[in-house]
């Protein structure tokens with residue numbers, strides 16, 4: 001699984017290689033994603049014994065409290081909240097989908113894979129060559145079981161929690177995705193951006209500068225035209241994982257999810273916007289963002305572990321229709337202080353994407369990448385390489401810091417030799433402490449892509465509209481020109497370690 005990316009891939013453009021032609025055969029002989037929607041996913045996770053149902057918890061306080069607890073424990077179950085006081089029985093909220101052994105099931109890989117193996121399998125089987133399969137329009141689907149329009153629209157009736165006690169509102173969109181179209185280039189984007197309820201018929205959402213949905217929105221605003229939007233607030237977990245990952249610009253994430261599954265995603269057309277809506281989604285909001293219309297949004301407990309960006313004016317979605325299945329399930333993935341659930345799944349997907357991006361930039365012999373959970377899978381990257389030439393480690397570090405999947409909101413990149421397991425935080429730190437020289441081994445890049453959510457950007461800089469931060473690239477490889485003189489590591493060889501485990505492993509249990 002550790003084999004190198006092919007030289008063909010290394011020479012591909014930085015967007016990654018994208019095969020066209022959309023043949024329907026999955027590229028992963030032997031692996032299969034065992035569900036096509038959230039309900040089938042729940043049935044699979046239940047088979048693993050990893051689903052718990054909680055009845056009677058309140059949306060005002062208790063669901064948020066419980067979510068915080070389970071999301072911080074990677075072996076905790078997925079929890080589905082039902083019979084939420086004040087809400088209809090059967091209208092549910094699901095949290096902590098990505099944990100335990102179900103995370104492997106979610107990606108269609110063997111349950112015994114480690115997180116690094118999971119990420120590498122994701123890279124090898126899905127990401128190395130993206131093979132999008134165009135989504136397929138069908139007449140109808142379960143999402144049209146209930147259609148609420150006009151006076152019937154009331155988004156406040158569903159069990160949307162207050163996730164963190166100082167949140168500025170009820171966030172219905174956390175495990176959600178927004179579907180929009182580029183008004184010039186006409187391509188469809190699917191991206192996860194937090195969504196807060198304003199009142200019965202409107203919600204607000206926050207998109208950081210540079211995100212694809214934000215680029216679409218800025219274009220509509222510049223044209224002074226309403227932007228059609230569809231928001232899926234519960235649906236296929238695989239689609240969600242694709243929607244919240246930095247996929248290439250210009251490619252529809254519905255088609256990427258179809259490609260991963262080897263089967264086109266079936267969509268119905270929104271009755272007001274004509275935008276594609278996954279036919280088996282749980283709940284969907286459809287409407288328009290009027291140019292210039294804004295309302296206060298936030299604060300919201302964010303992935304950095306802070307209430308990110310204060311309450312500010314953000315665009316508003318006026319809801320024209322709510323579609324939902326019978327007994328709909330809202331998917332909740334509220335960010336918490338890392339490491340937590342969100343960091344767990346993003347580590348798996350982002351580490352793979354960064355590795356792909358580095359190879360696409362032509363850097364050879366990257367042996368592993370890990371986007372560490374403690375940094376929300378953005379702020380601390382570990383990269384291991386098999387050093388081939390002087391300057392190789394700096395090159396790998398700078399590309400990791402600046403490639404598409406690694407650039408946004410990064411802080412520290414540590415480059416180490418291939419003997420280090422970069423997914424093991426203590427091992428990575430040990431390598432940094434013993435193989436880097438602070439005076440000569442740290443490069444700083446300034447004015448880099450970040451976000452108003454970054455807690456360390458000074459207020460006066462944010463007010464001036466400058467949300468950039470800086471990066472440190474720490475070269476913790478054995479110095480190239482005297483690598484042979486570097487003291488030997490005093491750990492046993494892999495062979496001795498295996499023997500020790502076989503003979504004395506019982507002492508650990």
Ligand SMILES: Cc1cc2nc3c(=O)[nH]c(=O)nc-3n(C[C@H](O)[C@H](O)[C@H](O)COP(=O)(O)O)c2cc1C
Pocket residue numbers: 174175189190191192193194195206207208209210211212213214243244245246247333334335342
């Ligand atoms: C649970 C969750 C919530 C997120 N919320 C936001 C958000 O509010 N605003 C934002 O710009 N990005 C948010 N993101 C990150 C984006 O989903 C991610 O950058 C994605 O790549 C955006 O899609 P795009 O690349 O098509 O723009 C969130 C991610 C997750 C997992």
Ligand SMILES: [Mn+2]
Pocket residue numbers: 189190191212247248249250251253
């Ligand atoms: Mn996108």
